Structure formats: C-alpha cells, structure tokens
Amino acid sequence: MRGPVSAKRGRSQAVTRLLVVPLGVLAAWQGAALVVSNPVFTSPAETAAELRGSLADPRFLRSVGDTVEAVLVSFVLAGVAGLLTGSVLGLRRYWFEAVTPLLYGLNSIPKITLYPIFLLVFGLGFDSRVAFGTFHGLFVMSLIMAEAVQTLAPVYGKLVRTYRLGLLRAVRHVVAPALLPFVVSGLRLTFALTLIGVVIAELFSATSGIGYELMRDVSLARTDRIVALVTVVVAIALVPSSLLRLLERRVTERYALEKTSLG
Amino acid sequence: MTLPPRRCSVALIVVGALVIEVAARIGVVDPLTLIPTSEMARGLVRQMVDPSFLSDHLLPTVLAVGASFVLAVVAGVGLGVAMWRSDVLHAILDPYLTTYYAIPVFALYPLFLVLWGSGLAPIIVVGALSSFVIIAVQTAAGLRNTPSVYFKVARSLRLPARDVVHHVAIPAALPAIFAGLRLGLTYCVIMVVATQFILATRGLGWVISDAYERFDLPTMYGGVIIVAALSLGLISLLRRVERRISHEGPGER
Numbered sequence: 001m002r003g004p005v006s007a008k009r010g011r012s013q014a015v016t017r018l019l020v021v022p023l024g025v026l027a028a029w030q031g032a033a034l035v036v037s038n039p040v041f042t043s044p045a046e047t048a049a050e051l052r053g054s055l056a057d058p059r060f061l062r063s064v065g066d067t068v069e070a071v072l073v074s075f076v077l078a079g080v081a082g083l084l085t086g087s088v089l090g091l092r093r094y095w096f097e098a099v100t101p102l103l104y105g106l107n108s109i110p111k112i113t114l115y116p117i118f119l120l121v122f123g124l125g126f127d128s129r130v131a132f133g134t135f136h137g138l139f140v141m142s143l144i145m146a147e148a149v150q151t152l153a154p155v156y157g158k159l160v161r162t163y164r165l166g167l168l169r170a171v172r173h174v175v176a177p178a179l180l181p182f183v184v185s186g187l188r189l190t191f192a193l194t195l196i197g198v199v200i201a202e203l204f205s206a207t208s209g210i211g212y213e214l215m216r217d218v219s220l221a222r223t224d225r226i227v228a229l230v231t232v233v234v235a236i237a238l239v240p241s242s243l244l245r246l247l248e249r250r251v252t253e254r255y256a257l258e259k260t261s262l263g
Numbered sequence: 264m265t266l267p268p269r270r271c272s273v274a275l276i277v278v279g280a281l282v283i284e285v286a287a288r289i290g291v292v293d294p295l296t297l298i299p300t301s302e303m304a305r306g307l308v309r310q311m312v313d314p315s316f317l318s319d320h321l322l323p324t325v326l327a328v329g330a331s332f333v334l335a336v337v338a339g340v341g342l343g344v345a346m347w348r349s350d351v352l353h354a355i356l357d358p359y360l361t362t363y364y365a366i367p368v369f370a371l372y373p374l375f376l377v378l379w380g381s382g383l384a385p386i387i388v389v390g391a392l393s394s395f396v397i398i399a400v401q402t403a404a405g406l407r408n409t410p411s412v413y414f415k416v417a418r419s420l421r422l423p424a425r426d427v428v429h430h431v432a433i434p435a436a437l438p439a440i441f442a443g444l445r446l447g448l449t450y451c452v453i454m455v456v457a458t459q460f461i462l463a464t465r466g467l468g469w470v471i472s473d474a475y476e477r478f479d480l481p482t483m484y485g486g487v488i489i490v491a492a493l494s495l496g497l498i499s500l501l502r503r504v505e506r507r508i509s510h511e512g513p514g515e516r
Contacts, residue, residue, distance in 0.1 A: 020355045040377040097268030102275060108449040108498055109491045110456040113468065116475035116483060120296040192365035199367050203461050214370050218462065223374045230370050237365030245361055 042224040051228040060213065064232060067198060067210040070126065071236075074133030074194045079187055081134065082141025086186075087179075089142065090149025100146055107139040112200050119205055129201040129209070136197025137190040144189070148182035181252045188244040195237055298480045306481030307488050316470070321489070324455060324467040327383050328497070331390025332451045339395040339447060340440070343402025353403065363396045369458045376462075386466075389458050394450035401443025405436030434509075441505045448501055452494045467493070 026044050033043035042050070054060045089096055115132055122128035156178055160170040202211025210229060217225040266274060280300040286292050287299040310316045346353045368389055375385035413435055417427045459468030467490050474482035 017351075017355045018358065021359045036378065038377065040374060094265075094268060094271075098271035098275065101272050105491070105495055108452070108494045109487075110453040110460075110468070110494070112453070112457040112460050113471045113487045113490050116471070117296070119475075120293070188361065189364070192362070195365050196367060199370075200457065200461070214367075215461075218373050221373065221377075223377065226370060226373060230367060233370075234362075234366055238362050241362035241365060242358065245358065 040221075040223040042227055046224055047227050047231065050224045051231065054225070054228060059208075063208045063210055063213050064236075066126075066206075066208045067202065068236065070129045070133060070198045070202075070209065071191075071195050074130045074137065074198060075191055077130070077134040078137035078190050078194050079141060082138045082186065082190060083145055083183065085138075086142040086145025087149050090146040090152075093150065096146060096150050100143065103139060103143055103146075107143065111136055111197070115201060115204060118201070124205045124207075128205060129198055132201040133194045133198035136200070137194035140193055141186045141190045144182055144186035145179075148179055152178055181248070184244060184248040184251050188241060188248060191240055191244060192237060195233070199233065295478065295480070298484060302481045303484035303488060306479075306483070306485030308485075310470070310482065310485055310489065320466055320470050323383060323465060324459065325493070327386045327390060327455045327466070328448075328451050328493075330383070331387045331455060332394065332448055334387065334391035335395040335398055335447050335451060336444065338391065339398025339443065340402050342395070342399035343406065343440075343443075346399065346403035347406035353407070360396055360400050368392045369454055369461065372458050372462050381464075386455055386458050386463065390451045390455045393454040394447040397450060398440075398443040398447040401446070402436065402440050405439025405443075406432060408439070409435040437505075437509055441501070441509075444505075445498060445501055448497055449494065452490070452497065456490055 029044050033041050089099055111132075114135075118128045118132045118135070122131050152175075156174050159165075160174055165173065198209070199211040199214070202209035203215050204211070206212040210233060214226060214229050217223075217229065283297060284300040287294065287297050287302075342356075346356060372385055372389055375388050379385050379388070409432065413431050414427065417431045422430070456466070456468040459466035460472045461468075463469050467486060471483055471486040471490070474480070474486060
C-alpha cells in the first residue's frame, strides 16, 4: 500500500474538488431557502421529494424521453451539417471572408425570435422541435470548423504535397488529426446549444417534453416543480458535456504533441 | 469581375432580400409563412415611429440588456481574475463552467418574478446569470495563457504590482477578454429577448410573440429585424471600444 499512495491521494483530491461545487450549490441553496422563507422558494429537500414523485410518473418520464430523443437527433444533424458547411466554407478564403461575417451576425440574433417561422414551416410537433434544435446548434459548429480549416497551417499542405499523399490518405493522416481538437470542442458547444434549443422549442409548441412540462408548471405557478425540472436538465447536460470534455482533453493532448513534433 | 469580400457580404444580403421579395410576391411560398421584404420593412418602420412601442418595449429591453451586461462584466471579470490567481479555484470550477451553457436559467424567471416583482429586475438577473460565466471563462483563459516570460520580465524589471497588472496582464489578456465580452453581450441580448418572448408581458421579445399569435406577420418580421439590428449594433459598439482600448490603452500590443 506504499507505492500508489500519492496517485491515490491525487485521485481523492480530484474527487474532493469535483464535489465542492455541487455541495456548495446545495449549501447556498439551502441557506437562501432559509433566509427567503417564501413558499415559492423550495429547499433542496423539498425539490428532491418533488423530483422523486415526478420520476415515478410515466407521463413525466415520457416527456424526458421525448426531449432526449429530439436532442440526440438535432445534435447529430447540427454536428454533421455544421462540420460539412464549415469545412467547405473554410476551404476558400474569398467565401470565408464574405460569408462568415454574415454567420457571426446571424449567430448573435436571438434565434428564438425566428421560432414562429419554424412553426409556420414545420408545424407543431417533433419536426419543428428538431429543426429548431438543429438550427440553434448549427452556427457554432459551422463557424468553429470554418475558422479551423481556414487557419490550418500551410505546412500541412506542403507536407501532403511532399509525400504525394492521395486525398484519402491526406485526410486520414494529416487533415483529420489537425482538425480533431476543433471538431470535439465544437461538438461540446453544439450539444449545449441544441439542448437549449429543443427545450425552448418545447416551451412553445409541444405536447410533451421537458419544455412542455416547464411551461405547464409556469402557468400553474409550481416553482417547486420548475426547480426540479431545471435540475433534470442540468443532469442531462452534465453527462454528455463531461464526456465530450474528457474526449476534448485527450484529443488535444495527443495531437498537440504531434503538432509540436512536426515543428 | 470579382467583388471584394466585404461588398460580396452586402451583395449576398441584398440578393437574399430580393429572393424573399420575389418569392413571396409570386406566391411560391405560403403568404402566411413568409411575406415580401418590403412588407417586413413597412412593419419595422411602423413600429419605430410608434412612441408607445419605443417607451414600453424598446427602452425596457435596451435598459435590461445594458444593466445585465454591466452586472455580468463585473461578476465575470472578477471571477476570471480570481480563477487566474488561484489554481485551486480554477481546478474546482473549470469542469462545471463548460456545462453551464446548457442550463436554462430563464426557466427560473417565474421564481425571480415572485421574489423581485414584475419590474426589470428579474429579467436583468436572468440576463446577467446567463452571460457572466462565459466572460469569466475567457478572462481566466486570457490571463492564464499569458506567456510566463512576460511576468518574468516584469519581475526582473522590478515593476510594482500595479504596473504588472496595467502594463502586462491586462494588455496580454485583452483579446481573450473582449472575445468573452462579445459572447457575453450576445448571450445577454439573446436571454433577455428570449425571456420576454416566452414569459414576460412586454419588451421586444413579447412584441414578436404577440404579433405571431395574432398572425400579424409584418410586425413579427419587423420586430425580428429590430432585434437583429439591436444585437449587431451593440456588438459593433463593443468592437469600437475594443479597438480604442487596445490602440491607446495601457501598454502597446
């Protein structure tokens, strides 16, 4: 038990650090609930009880499932579409300079104000939710990819030419590794934005889903349930975001090394 | 003939506007979905000359965005600096900050409404809460990524702490901080308008959702264009501030 003590200590320290934020939030929340002592401001314990009740309710579970399904579909669509459009846009300097400012402009518009247009085009239901979720996450991915391709070091192009690599091998051995860190961090942002997009869409037009539940609780002024729902969304967000973050760190470490060795 | 890229951007906007105008006029698209660009412009002008729109909806929106951005900058830069000074704090907060974007803060608006009344305060809190984190992340990243040799030089020149901050830390981190401020401002506008859109009973966001519910498409599209213009205008204002500070501000870059 002597050797791995420091590694073990390092790990237990990392775990302790990971716990600081959740515990701190809980303590602050409990403290605020005591100070405010207003029935609308529910304490963590009351919220947990509410959540336990909700999780036993099949309608609630179906709502969560519907949201997760819509988020997954829009995440894949937004990721693929953003990757492709961004890469194409990054290839030609001229179009990059002409189109990306417009995309940055579009990206800074509150997209929710365009949601009525999605309703008018796609109607109520699953399609408009997915379309809006995709739209909400697409821009970040596209912009990150365009910037990444545009700023790819020219030395990579020279490398491909020197070794006379064919297109496939060039993509596999040079382009993909160089772009991978950007792809992963783009995907992480895209995930967060599609999740928000889908929830926003559901606030408006759905007959099920987390957003729909939220809106119902808002109209019933059930703040206890609202807070419980927000914790559900946080939980849904936390798992994939943390996984993508781990992946991001691993990819960056691995390929950043190769980059420096390349010179 | 090739246009310079800047002109090409403008040309693309003009072409887009013309396509919408023509498509809507000849009836390719459903008139209840898309209306001609000129109708959108008419809706926009009608609102901009209406004093009650300006005082009841535009002004509160601008005030809420401004106040929440100021709050977010103070909190965000403060937290960012703290995360630069303390590695422990950085290690504790970092894993959570990146998932923070996915939290629908606006869902807590009804709660804030009960706590602080129906004035601007709840919306300002939503705006500030949604945007201070990205400012903190960028500030910390900018300061932490400053090459340590800069600080070594400062130390060997025996610069006092105040000068180190003023002439080394701030200029080196400024581009990253401003990138965070731009994103933060965007989030402020987005969240303020989104909250009005979904939950409030006034403001630009409310005007758009109300117009949608009444199928008043000129007002709806006009409102969307006003929000877009507000957002782009604020961002270009911020860019101007950035350019001024980085040109004549502390130290040179």
